Amino acid sequence: MYYAHSGTVGGTRDWQVLEAHLKQVAALAAEMAVPLGLEKAAYLAGLFHDLGKYTAAFQKRLAGANISVDHSTAGAWQILQTAGAADRHMAELIAYAILGHHAGLPDMRGSEASLTDRIAGFDGTSLDPVWNTELAADLCGLAPKFSWDKDRFAFQLAFCGRMLFSCLVDADFKDTENFYADLERREINRSWQSLQALLPSFLAGFESHMAAKGEPVGTLNHLRAKILSHVRSRAADAPGLFTLTVPTGGGKTLASLAFALDHAALHGHRRIIYAIPFTSIIDQTAAIFRSILGEDNVLEHHSAIDEEKLDAKGNRESRDKLKLAMEDWAAPVVVTTNVQLFESLFAARTSRARKLHNIAGSIIILDEAQTIPKSLLSPSVRALDELARNYKCTIVLCTATQPALDERKFADGVAVAPKHPAGLKLEGRELAPNPPELARELKRVTIKRVEEMTNADLVAALEVEQQGLVIVNSRRHALDLFREAEAAGLEGMVHLTTRQYAVHRREILADVRDRLRHGEPCRVIATSLIEAGVDVDFPKVWRAEAGLDSIAQAAGRCNREGRRPIVDSIVTVFVAPDYPPPSEIRGLIGDMGRMVEKHAEDLLAPQAIEDYFGEVYWRAGKKGLDSKDIVDRFRIDLNGLKPGKTGSDFAYRSVAADFRMIDSNMVPVIVARDAAARAAVDKLSIREIPSGRLARELQLYVVQMPEAARGLMIANGHVKFMDPEVRADQFAVLQTDSLYREDVGMSWEDADYLALDIQVI
Structure with missing residues (x-):
C-alpha cells in the first residue's frame, strides 16, 4: 500500500492512501477547470502530480526517515514520455504544473531547477509499476477550444499554463486541508456562496441603498443619477472589454458596481473583482460594498502576508503548506489591489497562483486604470485581453483620466505602430454618456x-x-x-x-x-x-x-x-x-x-488626457512599455515537435521575479496597537485556525518596509516572527512600540539600535 500523507505516529491506519489522494485531486482540479475549458488537462495534472510517491524512498520519508525525496519530477516525466505530438504543447503545460506544485513553476531552461534539467536527470526506474494498474489515464484531446492568435500564441499558451497550475495547486491544497482537518480537528478556511445565488439580494441591497439617498437634489446629484442610469442601460452588451470614463465626483464607484451586478445577472458571471491601485482607498471601497451587499459577502485582500519560504531544494511538505496564508478568491465579491491582481496573473509561486482559476468568468473593474505602471503596460494589457478573449471575463477600465489604450489610437501615427502592444479593441465600448460633455459639466x-x-x-x-x-x-x-x-x-x-x-x-x-x-x-x-x-x-x-x-x-x-x-x-x-x-x-x-x-x-479635458497618454506611450515605445521583456520570454516552436524534444521555452519563474508593480524589496510588518490586532496576533498560536483567516484580520495593520530594514529590526529585537512553528515566517510583528509614531508612522531608520530588554543583562 502506498500513501500520500502520514497521519498519527504508530501505524498507518489513519494515513491517506496515495491512490485516493491522486484521484480526489484530479477530480477536484477538473471541476475547477470546467469554466476554463481545461478539465481534461487539469484531471491529468491532478492524477500524476504525486506520482513520485510510488517509491520506496518516499514511503520511508513518510515513516520518518530523514531523507530528501523529489516526488514531483516523476509525474512530469511520465506525461512527457506518453503524450503524442498532437498533445505535446498541453503535455508540457501539465509538466510545468506538476514540477511546480511545491516549489513554484519552473523555467524551461537556464535557471536553477529548470524543467529541462529535471526531466533529463530522471529515468523512472525507481517507480513501482503498480501505479499503472491504479491510475488510468487518457492523454489525448487535451487542448482547449480557445481563440488562438498566431502572433500571441506563446503568451496565450503560457497564460493557459498558469491557469492549469492554479487548478492543480488549489485542488491539492484543498484535498490535503480536508484530510488533516479530519485527522487533527483543524478548521477549514471558510466557504462562500456563489455570486449567482446572491445576486437577487445584492440587487435588492443596491436598490435600497439608492432609495435611502432619496430623489436627486441639485445639479451634481442629477448628473450622477443620469450617469448611473446610462451605465446600467449598457449591462446587456456582450461581455468583454469596456471603458468607464467619468470625472471625479461623478459616482464611478456606484455606477461600476451597478453595471457589474446587472451584467452578471444577464450573462452568468461567477464573481466581481474590484482592483484598486493603492491600499489607501481599498478599505473605503470595501466598506461601501459591504454596506450594500452584506458584511460577509466581500473579501478584502491586499496583504502581502502570503510569503512562501522554501528550503534550499524548494521542498515544502503538504502539511507545512497549511501554515501558509493563501487566498483563493472564491468569494462572490473581491476587493483587491492592482499589485495582487497583476502580480498573481504572472506568478510562479503556489501561494500567489492558487487564486487564478477563480478569476475566469469574473467581472473585473480596474479602478484608476491609468495607474498601471508604464514599464509593465504591454504584458498587463495582454493579460487583460486574454482574460476577456478566452476566460469569459468582462473588464471595465474605470477612471477619470482614461489612458489611450484603444488600438485605433495607435493606428494613426500617434504612437509606435498599428499593432501596438498596448492596444485593445475598445471601439463602441464606452459605458459613460458623452465623456467630453461630462468633463465640462463636472469641471x-x-x-x-x-x-x-x-x-x-x-x-x-x-x-x-x-x-x-x-x-x-x-x-x-x-x-x-x-x-x-x-x-x-x-x-x-x-x-x-x-x-x-x-x-x-x-x-x-x-x-x-x-x-x-x-x-x-x-x-x-x-x-x-x-x-x-x-x-x-x-x-x-x-x-x-x-x-x-x-x-x-x-x-x-x-x-x-x-x-x-x-x-x-x-x-x-x-x-x-x-x-x-x-x-x-x-x-x-x-x-x-x-x-x-x-x-x-x-x-483636464478628455482630449487633453488622451493626447497626453498618446505622448507618453509614443515616447516609451515598445521597449518602454515592457522594460523587463516579459512578453518576449514566452517563446514556442510552431514548426512541429519531435519525440523527446520540447516546443515551449517559458521563463515562468524568472518572469515572476521581474514582474513587480512596486518595489520588490518591500516586506510586511504588523503593527498591533489596538485590541482587534492584538487579539488576532494572540490567535496565531492556535494551530487549528487557518493562516488565511488570520491574515485577513491582520492585513489592515500591515506596514510595508524595505527587506533589509526589517532584517535589522528582527536582529535587534524590534520585530519578531510570531509562532513560526505554526505559521512559518509570515507574521512579522512589531515589538518596539516607540518605532511607530502617531504622526509619521513606522520609523525604520532607527532599526539599528537595540531594544532595551535586549541591552539589559
Missing part, C-alpha cells in the same frame, strides 16, 4: 502653474489657508515639509503616508473629513497615495509637478462636491527645487509640458 477647479516653491514657500501658503492639501513626489519631501510646517506652529497639521497601516490611515482620513466639514484647521501633507479615489474635499490643493494624470487626480481632491466657485478652487502646480523628481516622473513632466502648449484652455 470644478482652476489649474494654476507656478515656478519654484520651497518648503518655506509652501508653509507660508498653508499659513494663509485654514484648509489645504499639499501632494509631493517622495516620502522624504512629505516628511520634511510636515516637520517644517509643525515647527512653524501651523494648526491642524496631518501627515498621510504609506508608513502608516491602513486602519490608522482610515482613522486619520475620518478625522480629516470631519475637520473639513466643520471648517476646522486641516492642513494635509501627503504623497500620491491620496490622489487615486480618496474621498476628501479641500478648498485649495498644491501639487509638485508630475504627469498630467497625477495633476488631474490631485484636482479631484479639490472642490470635489462642487460647492465652491471654480475660480476660487485652485490647484497650484509647482516646482520643488530641493527635491528633484525621480527620472520616471521627469519624463512625464516633459509630456505634461507639451500638453500645456496644445491644451492650455483646458488641461
Whole structure:
C-alpha cells in the first residue's frame, strides 16, 4: 500500500492512501477547470502530480526517515514520455504544473531547477509499476477550444499554463486541508456562496441603498443619477472589454458596481473583482460594498502576508503548506489591489497562483486604470485581453483620466505602430454618456502653474489657508515639509503616508473629513497615495509637478462636491527645487509640458488626457512599455515537435521575479496597537485556525518596509516572527512600540539600535 500523507505516529491506519489522494485531486482540479475549458488537462495534472510517491524512498520519508525525496519530477516525466505530438504543447503545460506544485513553476531552461534539467536527470526506474494498474489515464484531446492568435500564441499558451497550475495547486491544497482537518480537528478556511445565488439580494441591497439617498437634489446629484442610469442601460452588451470614463465626483464607484451586478445577472458571471491601485482607498471601497451587499459577502485582500519560504531544494511538505496564508478568491465579491491582481496573473509561486482559476468568468473593474505602471503596460494589457478573449471575463477600465489604450489610437501615427502592444479593441465600448460633455459639466477647479516653491514657500501658503492639501513626489519631501510646517506652529497639521497601516490611515482620513466639514484647521501633507479615489474635499490643493494624470487626480481632491466657485478652487502646480523628481516622473513632466502648449484652455479635458497618454506611450515605445521583456520570454516552436524534444521555452519563474508593480524589496510588518490586532496576533498560536483567516484580520495593520530594514529590526529585537512553528515566517510583528509614531508612522531608520530588554543583562 502506498500513501500520500502520514497521519498519527504508530501505524498507518489513519494515513491517506496515495491512490485516493491522486484521484480526489484530479477530480477536484477538473471541476475547477470546467469554466476554463481545461478539465481534461487539469484531471491529468491532478492524477500524476504525486506520482513520485510510488517509491520506496518516499514511503520511508513518510515513516520518518530523514531523507530528501523529489516526488514531483516523476509525474512530469511520465506525461512527457506518453503524450503524442498532437498533445505535446498541453503535455508540457501539465509538466510545468506538476514540477511546480511545491516549489513554484519552473523555467524551461537556464535557471536553477529548470524543467529541462529535471526531466533529463530522471529515468523512472525507481517507480513501482503498480501505479499503472491504479491510475488510468487518457492523454489525448487535451487542448482547449480557445481563440488562438498566431502572433500571441506563446503568451496565450503560457497564460493557459498558469491557469492549469492554479487548478492543480488549489485542488491539492484543498484535498490535503480536508484530510488533516479530519485527522487533527483543524478548521477549514471558510466557504462562500456563489455570486449567482446572491445576486437577487445584492440587487435588492443596491436598490435600497439608492432609495435611502432619496430623489436627486441639485445639479451634481442629477448628473450622477443620469450617469448611473446610462451605465446600467449598457449591462446587456456582450461581455468583454469596456471603458468607464467619468470625472471625479461623478459616482464611478456606484455606477461600476451597478453595471457589474446587472451584467452578471444577464450573462452568468461567477464573481466581481474590484482592483484598486493603492491600499489607501481599498478599505473605503470595501466598506461601501459591504454596506450594500452584506458584511460577509466581500473579501478584502491586499496583504502581502502570503510569503512562501522554501528550503534550499524548494521542498515544502503538504502539511507545512497549511501554515501558509493563501487566498483563493472564491468569494462572490473581491476587493483587491492592482499589485495582487497583476502580480498573481504572472506568478510562479503556489501561494500567489492558487487564486487564478477563480478569476475566469469574473467581472473585473480596474479602478484608476491609468495607474498601471508604464514599464509593465504591454504584458498587463495582454493579460487583460486574454482574460476577456478566452476566460469569459468582462473588464471595465474605470477612471477619470482614461489612458489611450484603444488600438485605433495607435493606428494613426500617434504612437509606435498599428499593432501596438498596448492596444485593445475598445471601439463602441464606452459605458459613460458623452465623456467630453461630462468633463465640462463636472469641471470644478482652476489649474494654476507656478515656478519654484520651497518648503518655506509652501508653509507660508498653508499659513494663509485654514484648509489645504499639499501632494509631493517622495516620502522624504512629505516628511520634511510636515516637520517644517509643525515647527512653524501651523494648526491642524496631518501627515498621510504609506508608513502608516491602513486602519490608522482610515482613522486619520475620518478625522480629516470631519475637520473639513466643520471648517476646522486641516492642513494635509501627503504623497500620491491620496490622489487615486480618496474621498476628501479641500478648498485649495498644491501639487509638485508630475504627469498630467497625477495633476488631474490631485484636482479631484479639490472642490470635489462642487460647492465652491471654480475660480476660487485652485490647484497650484509647482516646482520643488530641493527635491528633484525621480527620472520616471521627469519624463512625464516633459509630456505634461507639451500638453500645456496644445491644451492650455483646458488641461483636464478628455482630449487633453488622451493626447497626453498618446505622448507618453509614443515616447516609451515598445521597449518602454515592457522594460523587463516579459512578453518576449514566452517563446514556442510552431514548426512541429519531435519525440523527446520540447516546443515551449517559458521563463515562468524568472518572469515572476521581474514582474513587480512596486518595489520588490518591500516586506510586511504588523503593527498591533489596538485590541482587534492584538487579539488576532494572540490567535496565531492556535494551530487549528487557518493562516488565511488570520491574515485577513491582520492585513489592515500591515506596514510595508524595505527587506533589509526589517532584517535589522528582527536582529535587534524590534520585530519578531510570531509562532513560526505554526505559521512559518509570515507574521512579522512589531515589538518596539516607540518605532511607530502617531504622526509619521513606522520609523525604520532607527532599526539599528537595540531594544532595551535586549541591552539589559
